[in-house]
Amino acid sequence: MTQIICSPTKYIQGHGEIQKLGEYCLQLGAKSAFAIIDPYIFSMYKKDILHSFEINDIPLIMREFKGECSRNQVDEIVLELGRKDVEVVLGIGGGKTLDTAKAASYMSDLPVVIVPTVASTDAPCSALSVLYTDEGDFDCYLPLKRNPDMVxxxxxxxxxAPARLLVAGMGDALSTFYEARACRQSGAVTHAGGTSTIAAFSLARACLDTLLAEGESALIDVKQGITSSAVEHIVEANIYLSGVGFESGGLAAAHAIHNGLTLHEGCRNVLHGEKVAFATIVQLVLENTSDDEIAQIIDFCKKIGLPVTLKELGIISSEIDKLMVVAEASCSQDSPMKNMPFEVQSLDVLKAILATDKRGQ
Structure with missing residues (x-):
């Protein structure tokens, strides 16, 4: 089987990078730019963004992101891009803003620069956009031709950003190594289009090691307004190590169970990474991993405030019928559960969820 790793052409992380966006677009050879910007970022950093393009003599069109990352919005932006002289698209903000920029650049065949303003998921580096309806319901995954030109x-x-978002990013990143390990054992084909590489698996391992070594310290520092090396390392782990690690290392039970949990009404206010963290422990239970490894991950989650029980997810453990819906959805035909190195049935998932809840308590 062919081995494949994919990643952004360039990943840049530092202090004050928002003031250098024009310079980075110039490096891509772009002479004009179009930026889709999160409303809060637009209100706070509009002058900084505009100035960075002015000093580099690059005309910039700014569009405040409103509504949903929907087909209609993307199509509207694509039409606007077609009427303008634009050579690069920027997405500046949270997940839906970034996905809108990625989708619009893909459909316009333009390079894209992604500027995440939170570290709550590992999506910024990926060649994927998640589209929703105009009402906010999930529509589809849109695979892209390539990863972002710059992140x-x-x-x-x-x-x-609120500390909870950084913690949620750690929850999303927590699954990266364990899912990559499962995919490596099963020989699963990853989102990159082939089996995992040594490099991708090493990044996934580095992601976990960084979280366990510096996650708690980074959270303490962020709450105190300190941008320490621990914070910098966790941001890199959440965005880049996990981003390349999941896409080229593979997804398995943790994200399959997360997808099932999205159907439970109790989880409606629970963030993506918070659900993934609990689902990661469920995967370890499914794998019959050692007690020490499970205890280590539960302890880590407790220390930084990630859910380890159903109650913390907003779920009443006695609602077996609703939990069975979660378990069945996690084992659906197109679910990444198929990437596990052994067959998993919905009843296995249900038992593992209940066992995880008991251990978390």
Whole structure:
């Protein structure tokens, strides 16, 4: 089987990077730019963004992101891009803003620069956009031809976001190594289009090691407004190590169970990474991993405030019928559960969820 690893052409992380966006677009050879910007970022950093393009003599069109990352919105932006002289698209903000920029650049065949302003998921580096309906319901996954041309993480902005978002990013990143390990054992084909490489698996391992070594310290520092090396390392782990690790290392039970949990009404206010963290422990239970390894991950989650029980997810453990819906959805035909190195039935998932809840308590 062919081995494949994919990643952004360039990943940049530092302090004050928002003020260098024009310079980075110039490096791509772009002479004009179109930026889709999160409303909060637009209100706070509009002048900084505009100035960075003015000093590099690059005309910039700014569009404030409103509504949903929907087909209609993307199509509208593509039409606008077609009427303008644009050579690069930027997405500056959270997940839906970034996915809109990626989708619009893909459909317009333009390079894209992604500027995440939170470190809550590992999506910024991926060649994938998640589309929703105009009402906010999930529509589909849109595979893209390539990963972003640049991903630029400004630590100064990311660390001003609520600490819960950084913790959720750690929850999403927590699954990366364990899912990559399962895919490596099963020989699964990853999102990159082939089996995992040594490099991808090494990044997944580095992601876990960084979380366990520095995650708690980074959270303490962020709460105190300190941008320490621990914070910088966790931002890199959440965005880049996990981003390349999941896409080229593979997804397995943890994200399959997460997808099932999205159907449970109790989880409606629970963030993506928070659900993934609990589902990671469920995967370890399914794998019959050692007690020490499971205890280590539960302890880590407790220390940084990630859910380890159903109650913390907003679920009543006695609602077996609703949990069975979660378990069945996690084993659906197109679910990444198929990447596990052994066959998993919905009843196995249900038992593992209940066992995880018991251990978490």
């Amino acid at each position: 630029i993480a400004d630590i100064n902005i990311i660390t001003k």
